Amino acid sequence: xxDEPGAVANGKRLDxxxxxxxDRHSLSSVPxxxxxxxxxxxxxxEQLKALKQIADAIIESVKAAGPLGxxxxxxYAALMAHGCTLNQYEQIMAGLVxxxxxxxSGECYxxx
Numbered sequence: 001x002x003d004e005p006g007a008v009a010n011g012k013r014l015d016x017x018x019x020x021x022x023d024r025h026s027l028s029s030v031p032x033x034x035x036x037x038x039x040x041x042x043x044x045x046e047q048l049k050a051l052k053q054i055a056d057a058i059i060e061s062v063k064a065a066g067p068l069g070x071x072x073x074x075x076y077a078a079l080m081a082h083g084c085t086l087n088q089y090e091q092i093m094a095g096l097v098x099x100x101x102x103x104x105s106g107e108c109y110x111x112x
Contacts, residue, residue, distance in 0.1 A: 009080075055092065060103055062109050069108030 043051070061078075062070040074091045084092075093109065096102040103112045 009089060022052075051092075055096060057099070058092070058096065058112065063111050065108075067110075068112045069105060072107050072109060075109065 025099065058075060061075065064070075075093070076084075076086070079089050080086075086109075093102070093104075097104055097109075097112075100112050102109045104110075
């Protein structure tokens with residue numbers, strides 16, 4: 001995963017997984033944090049499913065990276081290629097860290 005944006009998750013390349021999800025659910029339509037509402041704005045069931053599949057693919061990719069971890073820039077590059085903004089990437093990764101699914105060490109992510 002360190003050298004290519006198409007990380008592997010469950011035997012599938014992350015970029016291909018995201019691409020198929022993008023075709024059905026654009027990453028750019030995933031709501032962002034709204035401080036006025038103190039949380040995430042309303043999401044449709046389809047958007048929640050897409051976000052979960054993206055999160056699961058990220059976690060599997062980080063696992064596949066091994067003990068050295070997965071560089072955040074590589075994960076972002078794979079997601080960005082499919083329409084993910086930097087803000088969305090940061091929110092997804094922060095959420096995975098807060099949820100205890102990943103931990104961040106320097107610029108690398110590890111499975112928690």
